[in-house]
Amino acid sequence: MAKKNAGSLVWSLAVPVALLAIWEAASRAGVINPMILPSxxxxxxxxxxxxxxxxxxxxxxxxxxxxxxxxxxxHDAAASLYRVVMGFVIGAGLALPVGLLMGxxxxxxxxxxxxxxxxxPIPPIAYIPLAILWFGLGxxxxxxxxxxxxxxxxxxxxxxxxxxxxxxxxxxxRNLGASGATLFWRVILPxxxxxxxxxxxxxxxxxxxxxxxxxxxxxxxxxxxxILEAREFFWSDKIIAGMISIGLxxxxxxxxxxxLSDHLLRWxxxxxxxx
Amino acid sequence: MxxxxxxxPGAGSxxxxxxxxxxxxxxxxxxxxxxxxxxxxxDGIDLDVAKGEFVCLLGPSGCGKSTLLNAVAGFSLPTSGxxxxxxxxxxxxxxxxxxxxxxxxxxxxxxxxxxxxxxxEIKGVRRGEIKETVDALLATLHLTEFRxxxxxxxxxxxxxRVAIARVLALDSPVLLMDEPFGALDALTRRNLQDELLRxxxxxxxxxxxxxxxxxxxxxxxxxxxxxxxxPGRVKKIVEVGMPRLRDVSSPxxxxxxxxxxxxxxxxxxxxxxxxxxxxxxx
Numbered sequence: 001m002a003k004k005n006a007g008s009l010v011w012s013l014a015v016p017v018a019l020l021a022i023w024e025a026a027s028r029a030g031v032i033n034p035m036i037l038p039s040x041x042x043x044x045x046x047x048x049x050x051x052x053x054x055x056x057x058x059x060x061x062x063x064x065x066x067x068x069x070x071x072x073x074x075h076d077a078a079a080s081l082y083r084v085v086m087g088f089v090i091g092a093g094l095a096l097p098v099g100l101l102m103g104x105x106x107x108x109x110x111x112x113x114x115x116x117x118x119x120x121p122i123p124p125i126a127y128i129p130l131a132i133l134w135f136g137l138g139x140x141x142x143x144x145x146x147x148x149x150x151x152x153x154x155x156x157x158x159x160x161x162x163x164x165x166x167x168x169x170x171x172x173x174r175n176l177g178a179s180g181a182t183l184f185w186r187v188i189l190p191x192x193x194x195x196x197x198x199x200x201x202x203x204x205x206x207x208x209x210x211x212x213x214x215x216x217x218x219x220x221x222x223x224x225x226x227i228l229e230a231r232e233f234f235w236s237d238k239i240i241a242g243m244i245s246i247g248l249x250x251x252x253x254x255x256x257x258x259x260l261s262d263h264l265l266r267w268x269x270x271x272x273x274x275x
Numbered sequence: 276m277x278x279x280x281x282x283x284p285g286a287g288s289x290x291x292x293x294x295x296x297x298x299x300x301x302x303x304x305x306x307x308x309x310x311x312x313x314x315x316x317x318d319g320i321d322l323d324v325a326k327g328e329f330v331c332l333l334g335p336s337g338c339g340k341s342t343l344l345n346a347v348a349g350f351s352l353p354t355s356g357x358x359x360x361x362x363x364x365x366x367x368x369x370x371x372x373x374x375x376x377x378x379x380x381x382x383x384x385x386x387x388x389x390x391x392x393x394x395x396e397i398k399g400v401r402r403g404e405i406k407e408t409v410d411a412l413l414a415t416l417h418l419t420e421f422r423x424x425x426x427x428x429x430x431x432x433x434x435x436r437v438a439i440a441r442v443l444a445l446d447s448p449v450l451l452m453d454e455p456f457g458a459l460d461a462l463t464r465r466n467l468q469d470e471l472l473r474x475x476x477x478x479x480x481x482x483x484x485x486x487x488x489x490x491x492x493x494x495x496x497x498x499x500x501x502x503x504x505x506p507g508r509v510k511k512i513v514e515v516g517m518p519r520l521r522d523v524s525s526p527x528x529x530x531x532x533x534x535x536x537x538x539x540x541x542x543x544x545x546x547x548x549x550x551x552x553x554x555x556x557x
Contacts, residue, residue, distance in 0.1 A: 171350060172380035176394040176445065177370040186393070190384040267384045267425040 038237040047073075047241035050226075072226070076242075077249055079222040080211050083139060084253075087146020088207045092200060094147070095154035099199075102155070103162025103192070104184065116155065124149040124210045128217055142214035149210035150203035157199025161192030194268055197261040204257060208250050223249070294362050296449055296481035297324040297347060302356035304342050304507075310553070316342045317353065318506035326448070329475055329482045331492035331499045333535065335543040339507025340485045341453055347483060348374050348451050360449055370394055373442030377454040379434040381426040387413070387437050388422045394445045412440045416470070432463035436470070443474065452484045456491070468494055472519060489535045493528060494521055501535065504542040505549065511538060 020040045026032050027039030034042065051073040057064065069075075102109045102116075124145045131141035165188050173187040215224030223246050230238035304317040316339040324330050332340040345351045347358050349368040358365040360372055368374075373394075381390050388409055395405045413419050416436045426434055435455055442450055456464040472495065475482055486492050492499045499513045513535065517527055 168376060168378055168380045169382060171368070172374070172376065172382070173393075174368040175348060175350075175370070175372075175374045176441070177397045178393075182397055187382065190382070193384070267427060269383070269427045 035234055035236060038240065042237045043240045043244070046235070046237040047244060050238060050241050050245075073245055076221055076223045076226050077245060079219075080215065080224065080246075081249065081253075083142045083146060083214065083219075083222065084204070084207050084211045086139075087143045087211065088150045088204055090143060091147030091150030091207065092154045092203055095151045095199075095203070096158060096196070099155040099158025099196075100162060100189070103159045104188065109159070116152075120152050120156070124206075125213055128213075131214075132218060137218045139219065141218045142211065145214045146207045146210045149206040153202040153206055154196075154199040157195045157202070158192065161195025161199075162188060164195070165191040194265055197265060201254070201257050201261065204253065205250075208253065212246060293326055295323040296326045296328070296361060297322070297483060298357075298359040298362070299323070299343070299347070300357050300359075302343065302346060302353040302358060304339070304346065304351070305354050315506035317346070318508050320356070320507070320509060322500060322509065322512075324481060324483060326481055327479050329495060329497045330484065331496035332483065332485045332502060333487065333489065333492045333499050333539065334502035334507075334510075335487060335504055335539060335546045337546050337549075338502040338504050338542060340502050342507065343502075344374075344451055344453055344483060344485050347449075348372055370398070370445045371447045372449045372451055373445050373447040374451040374453065375435070375438050375442055375455045377457045379426070379431075379438045381434055381437055381441070383426050386423050386425060387418060387429070390426070390437055391440045391444050394441060398445075408444060409440075412443055415443075415474075416440045430463075431459050432467060435459065435467060439467075439471070439474070443478070448481055450480050450482045452482060454485055454487070457486070457488075464491070469520065471495070476519075487539075489532055489539060490523060493517075493531055493535065494523060499535065501538050502542070504545040510542065 023032075023037075024040050027034065027037070027042075032039075038046075051071050053067055053070040054072065055061075055070075057067045061067065098112070102112055127145060127148060128141075131144050135141040135144055169187055169191050170183065173183055178187060211222070212224035212227075215222040216228045219225055223242055227239050227242040227246075230236075230242060299320055299322040302317055302320040303315070305313055305315050308314050320343060322330075332343060334340050342351070346353045347360070347365060349365045349372065352358075352366070365372070382393065385393065391409045391412055392405050395408060400408070410419070410422075413422055416439060418433070418436055418440060421429060421433060421437075426437065429437065438455070456467055459467065468491065471482075474480070484492075484495060493515055496515055499515060501510045501513065502508065503510045513531070515521075515531065517525075521528060
């Protein structure tokens with residue numbers, strides 16, 4: 001088993017490592033202008049500098065832990081994460097009840113669906129001017145844009161999940177005496193959970209895209225802001241270091257959500273739960 | 276269970292004062308189908324099922340046997356006529372007429388225990404009592420080791436055992452079964468048929484059982500109601516009258532099987548002709 005894992009690790013790393021080696025060699029040979037594309041080693045050093053605390057540890061300034069987390073990268077990551085989570089909670093928090101209502105009530109569905117279909121194709125980015133007009137600068141317009149981005153995938157998947165609940169479960173539940181709220185909470189909602197979880201994951205992905213854009217316009221920290229700032233100074237190495245940080249953070253979040261989803265859906269046919 | 280019901284199982288004769296468990300009078304069901312126009316699924320069905328009786332509805336697909344079962348369950352009410360259970364008109368589904376589906380219809384997000392407990396929770400039974408009842412049922416159906424498993428981890432036969440435990444938990448006098456063993460392999464099916472007969476005689480249930488399996492119906496039923504292909508009518512009611520457990524290779528069994536096969540095949544031919552007519556009409 002361990003041997004197999006080591007083997008698959010070699011396979012999955014082969015192409016990235018080879019690309020990095022060629023890139024590094026080309027940079028060192030002077031083939032590529034470092035302003036346009038810095039070498040991998042330069043990016044790495046810049047990333048370390050970005051992540052490291054700016055000043056050496058001084059007990060007078062606070063605890064070791066506070067010092068350790070005083071680096072720019074961790075502050076930016078925390079700021080971005082805070083915006084994503086706030087926006088996501090607002091967006092998904094509105095989308096879930098709306099989606100559940102639209103899924104269960106034909107009347108609500110017919111009332112709200114046209115509006116939803118008109119608004120859905122408008123990318124959140126198109127709301128940027130209005131967001132600034134309505135909410136000014138700082139976090140509020142970012143929350144607004146992110147929640148918009150998260151709202152639609154969650155609402156659409158929730159409606160779909162509720163409307164496609166297999167009729168046999170409802171028949172069985174009614175036969176066992178369930179109705180009204182019991183039918184909804186104990187049967188319809190759990191049956192729709194696989195769809196809802198998909199919506200939440202997609203919604204979080206969109207929220208993560210939107211946060212980077214939102215940070216480029218209205219705030220002065222966060223990973224998105226840092227990339228734009230680096231551009232002003234032609235720090236290509238820092239731009240790439242920022243991009244990599246975004247990628248790592250996104251991967252970490254999605255892995256967490258996927259774990260959560262596997263746990264909530266451990267009953268689901270498609271998922272094999274490891275022993 | 277009532278003392279009156281206890282007289283009936285297996286006997287085939289109904290004590291005079293007993294009210295039938297199920298009374299079906301003049302039940303007709305029509306529906307509109309896109310390419311068929313008005314379809315008469317059921318046409319004037321009359322049938323009484325005595326308390327503790329085991330009745331099979333037998334016929335080819337399209338004979339309306341499931342439609343009739345759904346009318347008794349209250350899932351889809353008849354266009355005209357009436358269905359009464361224990362003298363009360365059926366207007367909606369209810370736990371007094373528990374149904375076992377061919378597709379099992381277990382809730383996949385609930386463990387075996389939670390599936391069986393669900394009906395009792397709805398009734399508002401105390402937790403301790405639920406646990407006692409469900410654990411006893413799981414033991415009866417040899418499911419104890421699977422108590423905390425999810426349905427996806429069980430075989431078809433095991434799932435159907437859970438579905439049976441789930442309806443038994445409700446202690447409903449009437450069990451409705453819609454081709455419950457249709458998706459199982461032959462050995463598992465026989466095993467569950469025996470299990471069902473054991474439960475039926477021990478618990479004094481009234482069972483209305485839909486099947487297209489001729490052998491299955493002879494093996495299980497007190498009476499077999501053979502139905503006609505569209506419009507669905509009662510073609511013939513056959514009393515089986517052999518003692519249980521029945522020997523499927525006995526001459527008596529095979530004689531009845533031949534007779535029933537002839538009747539069902541006649542309806543099957545009408546079904547095939549109708550399909551062919553429909554195909555050429557396109």
